[in-house]
Amino acid sequence: MDIQQIETDLSNKLSKxxxxxxxxxxxxxxxxxxxxxxxxxxxRLAAMLHDCAKELPLLEMQDLVADLACDVDxxxxxxxxxxxxxxxxxxxHYGITNREVLEAIRVHTTGKVGMSKxxxxxxxxxxxxxxxxxxxxxxxxxxxxxxxxxxxxxGFDMTIRHLIDSCDTIYPLTIVxxxxxxHHMKKGGAYNG
Numbered sequence: 648m649d650i651q652q653i654e655t656d657l658s659n660k661l662s663k664x665x666x667x668x669x670x671x672x673x674x675x676x677x678x679x680x681x682x683x684x685x686x687x688x689x690x691r692l693a694a695m696l697h698d699c700a701k702e703l704p705l706l707e708m709q710d711l712v713a714d715l716a717c718d719v720d721x722x723x724x725x726x727x728x729x730x731x732x733x734x735x736x737x738x739x740h741y742g743i744t745n746r747e748v749l750e751a752i753r754v755h756t757t758g759k760v761g762m763s764k765x766x767x768x769x770x771x772x773x774x775x776x777x778x779x780x781x782x783x784x785x786x787x788x789x790x791x792x793x794x795x796x797x798x799x800x801x802g803f804d805m806t807i808r809h810l811i812d813s814c815d816t817i818y819p820l821t822i823v824x825x826x827x828x829x830h831h832m833k834k835g836g837a838y839n840g
Contacts, residue, residue: 648741656741663703664711669698669719671776676768683795685764686747693751693769696741700732710731711739720818721757727818730756758803758824764795771798774805796832800825 648656656705658666661733676694705725711732712722721824734753737743751769754762758770775788775798783805789799803825810817 648694650695653692653741657699661698665698665702668776668778669695671778672697672769672772673727673735674774678793679768679772679791680765682746683764683768685768686816689745689748689751689765690768690772692743692745693748693755693765694732694772696743696748697752697755697769697773698729698733699741699752700736701729703729703732711735720816727757730754732801734786757818758799759820759826760824762799762824762828765801767795771795771802774802775797797827800828800832803828 654772657669673691673694676690677687679685680690700711703711703725705723705728708720708725708728708758712728712735715731715735717728717731721731730753734749736753737749737752743749747763747765750763751765754766755769755773759766762770771787771791775784775791787798787801790801803821806821807817807825
């Protein structure tokens with residue numbers, strides 16, 4: 648499928664709200680890719696498909712990833728599992744074979760150690776897309792204008808604070824990913840903390 652066919656298919660499968668969010672993520676991903684030198688077409692494709700599995704029932708997501716190794720925390724949370732399930736769906740249903748695009752879909756909610764530029768673009772675009780309106784979103788947008796890493800770090804921090812304030816569990820990979828990003832930033836001199 649080409650990008651237009653994928654967009655048409657998603658417009659028929661996703662709720663109106665989710666599809667509008669998806670188009671906003673595409674817009675933000677293209678902007679960030681141009682600003683920070685990521686492949687724009689890969690960013691467009693990964694953004695278009697980042698939530699392709701988000702509205703599937705948890706059991707269907709679990710079936711999609713049955714052959715993959717994933718931890719129990721992820722298996723029982725659609726919020727965490729939809730990235731991995733989306734990666735599988737992007738490959739099997741939409742015919743995407745580009746590993747970088749698939750990986751960016753997989754890690755767009757959890758992050759990972761050693762995030763690529765494309766991973767960071769999709770992760771951040773999901774936070775700052777124009778339809779997002781939550782306390783602190785403008786702080787993430789402002790950080791995203793400073794640097795890609797600053798925006799991603801702000802996104803990690805906001806998620807972790809929200810989970811703490813909600814007395815919810817924090818996915819361990821998110822903490823490890825945040826720590827890895829800080830080490831990377833300190834090494835490159837970009838971190839001001």
